[in-house]
Amino acid sequence: MSNDKPILNFEGLYGDLNSRYSSEYIFLELITTRSQLFDWVIQPHIHTHLFQLFIVEKGQVTFQNDTQLKTYAGPCIFMIPPTMLHGLTYTPDVSGHILTISETIMEAIFQTSSAVWQSFHKIHIIQNFDENEPFETFTALIKAIEKELFGEYSERDVMLKTYFTQLFVKLHRMVTQGEEQKKDDVTMSHFRKFQKKIKEANAPKSIPEFADELHITPVHLNRICRAVAGKSAIQLVHQNLIAEAQKYLLHTSYSVSEIAYLLKFEYPNYFAKLFKKYVGMSPVEFRQRDRK
Numbered sequence: 001m002s003n004d005k006p007i008l009n010f011e012g013l014y015g016d017l018n019s020r021y022s023s024e025y026i027f028l029e030l031i032t033t034r035s036q037l038f039d040w041v042i043q044p045h046i047h048t049h050l051f052q053l054f055i056v057e058k059g060q061v062t063f064q065n066d067t068q069l070k071t072y073a074g075p076c077i078f079m080i081p082p083t084m085l086h087g088l089t090y091t092p093d094v095s096g097h098i099l100t101i102s103e104t105i106m107e108a109i110f111q112t113s114s115a116v117w118q119s120f121h122k123i124h125i126i127q128n129f130d131e132n133e134p135f136e137t138f139t140a141l142i143k144a145i146e147k148e149l150f151g152e153y154s155e156r157d158v159m160l161k162t163y164f165t166q167l168f169v170k171l172h173r174m175v176t177q178g179e180e181q182k183k184d185d186v187t188m189s190h191f192r193k194f195q196k197k198i199k200e201a202n203a204p205k206s207i208p209e210f211a212d213e214l215h216i217t218p219v220h221l222n223r224i225c226r227a228v229a230g231k232s233a234i235q236l237v238h239q240n241l242i243a244e245a246q247k248y249l250l251h252t253s254y255s256v257s258e259i260a261y262l263l264k265f266e267y268p269n270y271f272a273k274l275f276k277k278y279v280g281m282s283p284v285e286f287r288q289r290d291r292k
Contacts, residue, residue: 007085008045013100014038023104025050026160028146031096035088044087047080051120052100053171054078055142057135059094063087065123072127075135079124079171086123097142101164109164116172124175133174141167190214191228194221198240204264207233242278245271249287256283 012019013027014034031054035042044064054061056074063070063078064087074096080086082103110117129135145163148156193214197205210233211221218233225233241263248259260271275283 008043010045010047011049012047014042014045023102025100025102026105026149027098027100028142028149029098031056031090031094031098034098035090035094036092040090040092040094042088042090044085046083046085047100049082049103050100051082051103051106052078052080052086052098053167054080054088054096054098055138056094056096057139058096060091061094062089063125064089072125075127075129077126077138077171079120079126079175081120081122084123097146099142099145105164106168109161109168116169119172119175120168124171126171126174133170137170138167141170187224187227190216190221190224194225194233194236198237202264205237207237210237238274238278242275245275245283246279246286249283259283 010016010019012025015038044066054077056072056076056078058074060071060073061076061078063072066085074094078086078088106120107117141163145160145167148159148163153159194210197210197213207221208218211218214221216224221233225231225236229236231239244263245259248254248262249256252259254262256272257268260268263271265271272283275286279286281289
């Protein structure tokens with residue numbers, strides 16, 4: 001983004017230059033109510049003390065922050081914490097709601113659950129919903145909040161806090177679940193690449209060398225291997241060597257020394273010792289047992 005213009009900063013809602021911040025600020029409106037006034041374009045801006053939730057039911061929105069410009073289609077949810085730059089351009093067929101709450105209220109709700117509040121300290125965009133947390137769960141909660149906000153009910157603040165807690169705990173679960181899934185995907189990707197490199201290696205390699213090729217640390221590589229296979233990286237390397245050795249012993253007439261050479265072992269006796277460690281018998285005993 002260009003730094004020629006100052007960043008738009010609103011104490012209240014977008015476009016309201018005269019608003020003053022209130023620690024009890026709660027506002028719910030249709031996306032169309034404000035966006036159509038600005039020809040569906042909300043320029044990049046920040047709210048210093050307000051947390052915003054955009055629940056997009058249908059239509060498209062092009063979202064901009066300080067690092068990306070990307071278009072999303074409903075249903076989707078945008079979570080924008082205070083001070084985070086965001087701009088949105090909608091298609092005229094957009095529908096949904098914008099919930100705006102002061103950070104003071106959010107902090108009060110989650111004062112005993114810092115993990116939930118901390119998960120909302122960066123922008124999150126949710127697109128994937130499932131049967132456990134369908135999109136309708138969130139629209140139903142928004143409708144309940146809307147009814148409570150604009151109705152005349154006793155103990156309104158208590159009920160609103162209940163709805164807000166449900167809404168944001170569910171969002172927190174989806175956010176953390178999504179992040180765990182990403183971690184799992186990255187972990188499995190590294191593990192599969194490591195397996196492939198083990199099989200493709202035409203010369204002995206150390207674990208630091210494998211890790212360097214994967215652009216991760218040896219410690220990280222070992223953590224991945226233990227998480228996926230329950231074994232260290234070097235154990236997986238050795239297992240592959242032993243599996244290859246067993247093929248040679250069972251299906252060729254190569255001597256143990258020749259097999260050790262083919263598998264790039266510098267010393268045949270080290271090969272025999274490693275084989276016995278993993279198989280429980282020497283290479284000769286393994287071959288003889290199969291031929292009985």
